[in-house]
Amino acid sequence: MSTEIIYTVISLTAIGIIAAVVIYFVSKKFAVQEDPRISNVESVLPNTNCGGCGQPGCHAFAVAVVNTGDLSNLHCPVGGNSVMKRVADILGVQAVEKDPYIAVVRCSGSFEYRKKTSVYNGTSSCKIEANLYSGDTGCAYGCLGHGDCVDVCDFDAMYMDEKTGLPVIVEYKCTACNACVKECPKDILELWPKGKKNQRVYVACLNEEKGSTARKECAVACSGCSKCFESCRYDAISMVNNLAHIDPEKCKLCMECVGTCDVHNIITTNVTPEKLQQGDEQRLKHEERARKKREAEKLGAQQSNNEPPQA
């Protein structure tokens, strides 16, 4: 009995040693030569494989950065600047700083503001509904509310608000991986620079209809009244297709436009009420100054008209 056990142990050990020797030589002979930096880079990446960088996964990203050695077009939005700094150190190149982004929901048409005009009874999917017709509310541009974006979020950074029927972004979880932006058939989600102190100002509406039609469809629709456009001193707001759009690159976060919106649909994040009030006061001051200037000009023009023509 005991001899059987001894034979078994000896023979298995022998097989193990022979196999180990074979494997050692085979692995030496057929070793795949990979740049060691690839695995180094991969180890500092978040390894979420979200595809937010445009590459099909973190390994592919690591291969791409090592092969090109150029970080200007390759950026990991999830890891952000700190991870890119470490990647740059591994490669021995200069890190390229990029502003962090975050997804924003550009629709405020909650159940309260945007009444249903028909009953959609089909598959609960925004893509299917958008393919079928313009939507179950009057607004053909608004959120359909089935949560396709929430389903694709790998970071648990979104949820559907049951009271409003709109998706909500969880600020500290969103990595700007772009998955929800790609998924939304109405292009309501957009990547926005995270902003100084996480402050952002944007118009939460995409309705391009004429003002009167848009307001009939949704009580908070941008009617294209241009009040915010006129109030902006930095040329950051543009009016295209009856719709105001704030350019985050030019916006100085002065908050002067926020109070001009009739339907309070210029959304601000992480802004204190005091700052908003300050913005309003500033705007009023500027308006007053402009009014006085206009009056003075008018007066001047009248005076010059009243002067008798020179002979």
Next chain:
Amino acid sequence: MSLHKHKTFSIGGVHPDDNKLSAHTPITPLELPKMVIIPITQHIGAPAKIIVQRGDAVKAGQIIATHEGFVSSNIHSSVSGKVGIIEEVMDSTGFKHTAISIRVKGDEWVENIDRTDTLIEEIVLAPKEIVARIMESGVVGMGGAAFPSHVKLSVPEGKHVNHLIINGVECEPFLTADHRLMVEKPKEIIVGIKVLMKALAVDKAIIGIEDNKADAIEIFENLLVNEPGISVEALEVQYPQGGEKQLIQALLNREVPSGGLPSDVGVIVHNVGTTYAIYQAVQKNKPLIERVVTVTGKSVKQPSNFLVRIGTPVIDVLIGAGGVPEDTGKIVSGGPMMGKAIADLNVPVAKGTSGILLIPKEDSMREEVYNCVHCGKCIEACPMGLEPYRLLLLAKKGNHSRAKEEHIVDCIECGSCSFVCPSNRPILDYIRLGKTQLRKQKKQ
């Protein structure tokens, strides 16, 4: 009914209840509405270019939008009156498109239109002139797809067409517009067929009619005794026999290749409604400004067949049929299989609107969706020989290249798969999505 079995197509097919409630109701002209809304995209192809302005006075039959390019169609005013606002309105596709509204005043027609009922049998125009006249008159396929007819008649060089098929199948349940037209205007349809035969230079034409329309078959059999080139063929009832490819297979046993057109197998198919419109365009100089629309449904007071001016809001047509019953849950433009629910009662009747179907509340909601049990019923039912359950999964996952390999673009969207699915899976919804996304991908 004859004893031998009638022809039908061999792959797939389903048998929904035919419910032809209005089969014996004669076609009656609908009262003129107060206002018509005429969309400039009622056809497949480029939208027409508007040539009128707000405030212009127009007559019935006057061109108000001209075709842009070859695959497009002229749009005529269907009433006389004043052009009102031109804006984007919801049409029967469920999306907003530009439309011209016209406030109706009187009923004045353009002078050279022959509105009498006299049958004109002599065809004076040459083949090329016929096609030009059809193009001018804005005739499009009236079976539902609304493909411009002049494009179909311009057979590409190198292809030889030897058969003309007239589609009188009307396989959609409930609809009877084509049926009534065949019963009431058979002589005009026969002249229309001769016009088409002259334009295409073919000497054989077959009218395919399903055998649930025995009266229409009999009428044509009697009228065609002395017409050697034209024959009528009774077909066994099976959905979707009205599909071009299915009809060709049923009648001539020829299979249109994947991605091909009927002209690849020497056939051109036209619907009876289109044939009648072509007769009117060529022989009577009357553009396509009215069509037969079936208003039907189990709860409708008077299921009817109306001759409706293009652009009439659906609500006006429904009032003509005794109003909207209280228990209505869904209003569908088209038939129950391929039609589309409309979200607004002001949606106008377009050239491709063959019927308006009212579905009671208890039948209108979708049932609960379960998992696929891999029973294979959808594969059995698919008239194109596809694997619908698989296409659903591929479309859902966004695997468009694989879906293309599985011939997703060959789907004719007949809905047989969703109809037979015991788990109520939204198969066609996803296939349509897959097709749309594939098209988008191609464009990029």
